[in-house]
Amino acid sequence: MRSFAYQKQRPAAVSQTEIPSPPLSPTERRAAAGLAAIFSTRMLGLFMILPVFALYAHELSGATPLLIGLAIGAYGLTQALLQIPLGLLSDRIGRKPVILGGLLLFAVGSVVAALADSIHWVIVGRVLQGSGAIAAAIIALTADLTREEVRTKGMAAIGISVALSFAAALVLGPVLARWIGVSGIFWLTAVLAVAGMVLLYTLVPDPERSQLHRDAQPALDQLRGVLANPTLLRLDLAIFMLHLTMVSLFVVLPLSVEAAGLEAASHWRLYLPVVLLAIPAMVPFIVLAERRGRARGVLLGSVIALGAAMLGFALFGQSLWVLGALLVVVFTIFNLLEAVLPSLVSKSARAGAKGTAMGVFSSAQFVGAFLGGVLGGWAHERFGPDAVYLVGVLVSLAWVALVAGMRMPEDLGRRVLTLAPGTGDAAALERRLLAEPGVREAVVALDEGVAYLKVDSRRLDWARLQTLSAGA
DSSP: OOOEEEEOOOOOOOOOOOOOOOOOOHHHHHHHHHHHHHHHHHHHHHHTTTTTHHHHGGGSBTOOHHHHHHHHHHHHHHHHHHHHHHHHHHHHHOHHHHHHHHHHHHHHHHHHHHHOSBHHHHHHHHHHHHHOOOHHHHHHHHHHTSOGGGHHHHHHHHHHHHHHHHHHHHHHHHHHHHHHHHHHHHHHHHHHHHHHHHHHHHTSOOOSOOOOOTTTSOOGGGHHHHHTOHHHHHHHHHHHHHHHHHHHHHHHHHHHHHHTTOOGGGTHHHHHHHHHHHHHHTHHHHHHHHTSSOHHHHHHHHHHHHHHHHHHHHHHTTOHHHHHHHHHHHHHHHHHHHHHHHHHHHHHSOTTOHHHHHHHHHHHHHHHHHHHHHHHHHHHHHHOHHHHHHHHHHHHHHHHHHHHTOOOOOOOEEEEEEOOTTOOOHHHHHHHHHTSTTEEEEEEETTTTEEEEEEOGGGOOHHHHHHHHHTO
8 A cells, every 4th residue: 555755844842752662572582582593593604604715715626816705705696686576575475485495595505515616616505595585584574573662672683693693703614614614614504594494483483464564674666765865875885885895805814814823723813802802892983973973973984994904904914913903993893884874774764764775775785795705806816915905995985985975864763653443544644743743754554554753752742643643
């Protein structure tokens, strides 16, 4: 059913009503835990080869720096191409069948890579791994299984699990490569995919019904508006550049660490303290960006620091201590921007369009990962390892220009208002909602039974809005 959107100017100040935040129910906790486990184990399998593949790939026939880079980033291409289509498919045939199919493709790709004796078959395996693009379907199922007022908590559990998977992969990858080899890591990844299938049907509840949730899922009718939003496009380019830089870094970083005197099996000794330092180091900057209104300064400073760190790898990467210090900077920035950029996307997207905006944003991330592997491998092959770090420097320079001209979104909150049964006139209700102090945008989605709002939380009377919607 069609939705209508209206926007208005800032109203006069009114009293604020605190919006309650109820806890997750036992069923919601079970759903969030199960889906976070599925998502995180899958990402763990994708990430574990990052810190080790460049060291062991020379054992494969046909391996060249370019093809090694392609193997590292190949998953990103199919992830980017299939993520939104598979999310839309889950609206038609159900969430669990799509997730099951994606995990099956991921397992098959892992087996292909594990059995590979040439770099070309590893690339095929990585492409198949990426084709199991289930992120959008998992987010949609999370939305089906949680109430609107607690949905953010369920989504946060998934986001945290992915961040922890990346950190764990950096430490576990070198250890596992020593014990079971890179082929063993791919076999383990296949086992994790099978474990995800078991979790899907034993731990994750079945939703009573599945429907489109515009603030969690992509909607085709919103794509044009999202792609025409200049702020969202700049944020898409930002996540693209971040993942391009990070994946290209791992094309040569393991080689630099080994050249600095740390054997491959001991690389975890470098990554573990780096990860433990980087995670708390990002917190003050998140506070500055989110609570102090310094998002532009945090972004600009982060990009400059990232470019300086990449230059430092090229100039001073012969020292293990220098590499460790630079990695603390890089991983702090990566974790920081992985938190700040999605928040800015949420603030920039129109009411009811957050799911579509995040879908495009995530696809841009995976395109960046793919091109990071390709460009990193090409630069390594043509100009040597230091050239890969200089790719990161050049990307950072372009990124500085992007941030400098970027308009920061207004700090508005998002709310979802449940509508009374029988609400029939969407346009009339939206006009009434927009007449309320603190409501800046409103989209009434009668097919979902909710109204999506962007609000000035300091001026919002939530209890009055609930009364209004109940009498609509």
